[in-house]
Amino acid sequence: MEDDRLSRWRRGFTTRSAAETERAGEELAGLLPEGATLLLGGDLGAGKTTLVRGLARGLGVEGDITSPTFALLAVHRGSRRQLLHVDAYRLAKPADLDGLLLDELARPPSNTVIEWPERVAGREPPGAWRLTIAAGTGDERRLQLAP
Amino acid sequence: MILAVESSCDESALALLAPDRGIVLERVSSQVELHRPHGGVVPDIASREHLAALPLLLREFAPRLGEVSTIAVTRGPGLPPCLSLGLAFARALAASTGARLVGVNHLRAHVHSPFIALHAENPAGFAAARRALLPHLGLVVSGGNTLLVRLGEDLGMTVVARTVDDAAGEALDKGAKLLGMAYPGGALVERAAQGGDATRFAFPRGIPERADLRMSFSGLKTALRYRLEGMDDAAVAAAMPDLCAGYQEAVIAQLEAKFRSALESGAYRSAGLSGGVANNRLLRARLAGVCARRDLPLRVAEPMHCGDNAGMVAFAALAEPGLPEGEAAAAEPSLGVETA
Numbered sequence: 001m002e003d004d005r006l007s008r009w010r011r012g013f014t015t016r017s018a019a020e021t022e023r024a025g026e027e028l029a030g031l032l033p034e035g036a037t038l039l040l041g042g043d044l045g046a047g048k049t050t051l052v053r054g055l056a057r058g059l060g061v062e063g064d065i066t067s068p069t070f071a072l073l074a075v076h077r078g079s080r081r082q083l084l085h086v087d088a089y090r091l092a093k094p095a096d097l098d099g100l101l102l103d104e105l106a107r108p109p110s111n112t113v114i115e116w117p118e119r120v121a122g123r124e125p126p127g128a129w130r131l132t133i134a135a136g137t138g139d140e141r142r143l144q145l146a147p
Numbered sequence: 148m149i150l151a152v153e154s155s156c157d158e159s160a161l162a163l164l165a166p167d168r169g170i171v172l173e174r175v176s177s178q179v180e181l182h183r184p185h186g187g188v189v190p191d192i193a194s195r196e197h198l199a200a201l202p203l204l205l206r207e208f209a210p211r212l213g214e215v216s217t218i219a220v221t222r223g224p225g226l227p228p229c230l231s232l233g234l235a236f237a238r239a240l241a242a243s244t245g246a247r248l249v250g251v252n253h254l255r256a257h258v259h260s261p262f263i264a265l266h267a268e269n270p271a272g273f274a275a276a277r278r279a280l281l282p283h284l285g286l287v288v289s290g291g292n293t294l295l296v297r298l299g300e301d302l303g304m305t306v307v308a309r310t311v312d313d314a315a316g317e318a319l320d321k322g323a324k325l326l327g328m329a330y331p332g333g334a335l336v337e338r339a340a341q342g343g344d345a346t347r348f349a350f351p352r353g354i355p356e357r358a359d360l361r362m363s364f365s366g367l368k369t370a371l372r373y374r375l376e377g378m379d380d381a382a383v384a385a386a387m388p389d390l391c392a393g394y395q396e397a398v399i400a401q402l403e404a405k406f407r408s409a410l411e412s413g414a415y416r417s418a419g420l421s422g423g424v425a426n427n428r429l430l431r432a433r434l435a436g437v438c439a440r441r442d443l444p445l446r447v448a449e450p451m452h453c454g455d456n457a458g459m460v461a462f463a464a465l466a467e468p469g470l471p472e473g474e475a476a477a478a479e480p481s482l483g484v485e486t487a
Contacts, residue, residue: 044321045372067313070291075481101227
């Protein structure tokens with residue numbers, strides 16, 4: 001069952017509304033191994049924060065999930081796991097990721113999401129999952145997890 | 148005298164405030180020419196930039212350290228390594244001067260910042276003058292925050308409304324990016340919007356229900372993205388003033404509407420505007436209009452106290468009782484506006 005769901009993510013699928021993208025994020029929370037980092041790629045307005053909002057719900061986080069672009073980092077306590085939400089958009093260079101001290105902030109069980117992973121190329125944690133979200137026609141979004 | 152240290156994000160800053168006069172000296176690293184081969188400071192998230200900048204800024208303050216009785220330092224919200232460095236710097240100053248150390252909440256300092264000038268006008272009469280303006284509704288709007296806060300007669304703060312996703316300043320900055328401008332480009336959108344027709348392109352108003360005070364700005368950039376996909380480069384260039392005016396209008400109309408609804412739902416004796424986006428002239432004018440119709444004083448923070456700065460941190464140490472002192476002034480990266 002879990003393998004079926006995971007293989008659907010690997011093949012890729014399309015959501016047709018922001019609410020559906022959020023539900024997909026919630027499902028992903030159940031598939032992501034504890035401790036794993038999710039590298040979340042996609043253009044401005046693609047729906048990355050919407051997906052993270054669903055993921056946060058799935059990890060038992062209550063309250064608003066606001067964009068951490070300016071602050072670079074938001075730490076959320078969830079009833080299932082902690083979520084470290086990183087937005088690398090403003091990082092000047094990949095090595096700046098080290099300056100966020102993610103390892104010190106992590107209180108396992110936890111997961112980390114990094115938006116704009118191309119800004120931290122070469123510094124990704126080993127074993128990170130890579131998800132791309134791409135805009136289609138209208139509210140359609142194509143989600144695919146790299147193998 | 149109060150010496151304040153700010154290092155919560157990109158800017159390193161120091162300020163000196165005399166309780167009987169107001170702010171007497173303040174410096175922000177981005178304004179200061181650091182004597183390096185490649186010129187001034189490059190804003191960087193890394194705490195090493197604060198480590199380099201703070202001691203250089205301190206040189207100008209050093210002759211007056213003997214007069215300092217309180218060191219105020221931003222303890223949150225902000226980036227953990229940057230906050231820790233600022234606190235370590237402030238603790239060292241407190242230890243070497245014998246001054247007491249107080250921790251300041253950066254967001255609460257923004258809420259207090261529209262009162263800085265009120266204090267400077269008449270320091271002795273400040274407490275009474277402020278009391279006459281409470282309760283106060285403050286709109287803090289920046290690249291990282293969009294909050295309506297009630298400052299009560301007991302100086303307690305309550306969140307009245309906030310964004311559920313992007314900050315208003317972020318919506319402007321990211322809109323600028325989608326329009327091909329530099330990032331962050333909120334101020335460029337304002338400039339390009341001048342003379343534009345704000346009615347030609349309609350953009351969504353977040354959460355339009357009047358009774359719902361929540362704000363939302365993330366759908367706006369998606370709407371702009373859809374709009375631009377249907378236009379070629381020449382059409383975008385030709386329509387730039389109208390696109391910018393329409394987009395900016397959507398941000399400001401939402402802020403204005405929620406500000407007005409919040410004023411209607413509470414008894415306030417003044418309102419305030421602060422944070423980086425408070426420098427937007429259209430926003431200032433629109434909120435001034437709302438307040439003028441209600442005969443309510445609107446206090447707007449001075450431009451130098453809208454972005455990250457230490458002047459407001461020094462002022463918060465004066466304006467707010469019960470701040471955490473000494474060891475209790477610990478770094479708190481996720482500090483909310485309702486906690487001192």
